Amino acid sequence: MTFAFASFRMQNHKLTKMALVFLSFFFLVASSRAAISNRIGINYGRLGNNLPSPAKSIELLESMNAGRVKLYDADHEILHLLSGKDIEVAITVANDEISAIAANQHLADQWVYEHVLAHYPNTKIRFILVGNEVFSSTNNVQDMQIARDLVPAMRRIKNTIKAQGIRNIKVGTPLAMDMMETTFPPSNGSFKPDIRELMIPLLKYLNGTRSFVLVDVYPYFRVVRQVARNNSDTGIDLGFALLRTSNMTYTDPQSGLVYTDLLDQMLDSVVYAMAKLGYDDIMLALAETGWPHDGDVDEIGANRENAAEYNNNLIKKMAAVPSNGTPARPGQIVPTFIFSMYDENQKYGPATERHWGLMNPDGSAVYAVNITGKVNPSD
Template identity: 75%
Template sequence: MENKNVTKMALVFLSFLCLIAFSRAVVSNRIGINYGRLGNNLPPPARSIELLQNMSIGRVKLYDADHEILNLLSQTNIDVAITVANDEISGIAANQHLADQWVFEHILTHYPNTRIRFVLVGNEILSTTTTAQDLQIARDLVPAMRRIKNTIKAQGIKNIKVSTPLAMDMMQTTFPPSNGTFKPEIRELMIPLLKYLNGTKSYIFLDVYPYFAWSESRRNNQTGINLDYALLKSVNQTYTDPQTGLVYNNLLDQMLDSVVYAMAKLGYDDMMLGIAETGWPHEGDSNEIGANRENAAEYNNNVVRKMSAVPATGTPARPGVVIPTFIFSMFDENQKYGPSTERHWGLLHPNGTSVYQMNITAKGVPSD
């Protein structure tokens, strides 16, 4: 009788865990979009938020914590990620009062009417550590995150995660995925960051662009990475990691899993992944091959289908795991510097029309 009761309790507990996992997947697999504003021809915030609602966007990531935009978002059911500017990090790290002030001004003024769910402290902080100032900001990152989180927690708010977006240039090696390692010069910065994110059950957010990996491979090697493989379009093209035996059918999974293995080498093998930015440029200079509307539409639609699937697909190293994902970006931003691709990632023209056909919710897009 006792064994039967134990078995029954185990089954009930297992069912409960499955229900939690399914509910979490349904809630958290809504696709997001990055709303950047480095353009002099963009629509006003009110029109932009109206367009977000028309697109049925689940999440939006802001590169600041603009009051007008946060007020406008209070009239929606869109989950919001806000950003602490890079130049605010050291001050907040050194002064709890500044952290309290930032949280009161940018979160408590708007929460809970505005569904703030993520606070991203800085943007790609570990990508630039060559100057003394940059290195100091990088060292202040975790202390600033801790102060922001402490203030949020003190207010009794439990549904806002604090994290920071990291670029793939933090990686020393990404291929094969199981060989993934961080650059030696940022190892001392990664360990406390991973410890903090793991301790607060937050996500490690990545800016991950198969386009750049693919285009670089084409420049270095005339054959390079297969385009369909980079576009998540591959059917017959696969890669088997020789060390793990895991089979990959797209470059995005390879890149994500390289970070998974890099973290595991530092003792963190169960970190939650998030994608802060991913996308494909729809236009570029003559030497920027592959930057066109057809490829951009293919990549972004495939990412949406993959990341919004129920049940979640995850990656080969993390099967079945939901990965919160933000597509880059809402608009082209004509005031960005650099090659033409830098200014041509948008899903929408400034007048609100689509640059190419995009199904951001994956409704009506058949699964593979």
């Protein structure tokens, strides 16, 4: 502030103007970060044939005091039902729409007019997610083309909303942790070599638009892999994965940072990986995280007790005021979406794939969880 006030008193008009520009930029950045909410969100997937109606689901979200909801599409009925609700909304552009939008600004305009402007601002759309885990499927020519078209599609979507004068919607894309070559220790975090050529333009775009790197992070899967490797994954035990902060600590030998849970380790590995590509200040968001409450007999740790402990510890951590952040990003809010609202019985794969839900089809809780984190839930 000393520099700013001195600049104001100088007679040189150019220096005064520079000071004003600096102050404007400083307060713009500060206010944009201060406005980020730490209210917990929920992923609302609908791959089930026994789920409550959208109207009932929105009622449940309100009763749970959810601060956000993430949709895997941009369903008009749901967006209409969310109109006037104090719930921030993330909507998704399907993977198979990406290449067409990347090639044609008119299609981007059409998508935004149909799925955003038809509902905004009465529905509090705050994120447009272009694709879902696009970099996880690059094994064939078509999927690789979609991955290369991701940033151009994001840019076109952003062009449209900017042209409409909308400044409070972030454009991003959720990424899975399979993009990482190394996550342990966190300071060794790096992206897979074949992903780096895709990550650099994405990070450049997100940095330039002050958006988020959205990641899907599941400590549960690290525990499962540890068991499969006969406990060879050093530094992980169940309590560490369940965010029991008094359970144990791990000190990164290179950074000296002390970790009390596996989630922070995994998030910070992404922070270090981005820094190695020249981007050390892009904000993080948790697009998906959670714990399965049931599974096959060989899916160790998938039970209601662990799911309740993980999600309640997660909420206390991410909804804390002031924010905890991570060891590499202390004090920063990490917007968080829990996976998921319901069990989705039409998903393929092992039993855990169908048992991540917080709510039963009848609207009752699968286990006690308090989304606000302000009061300990009853058992």
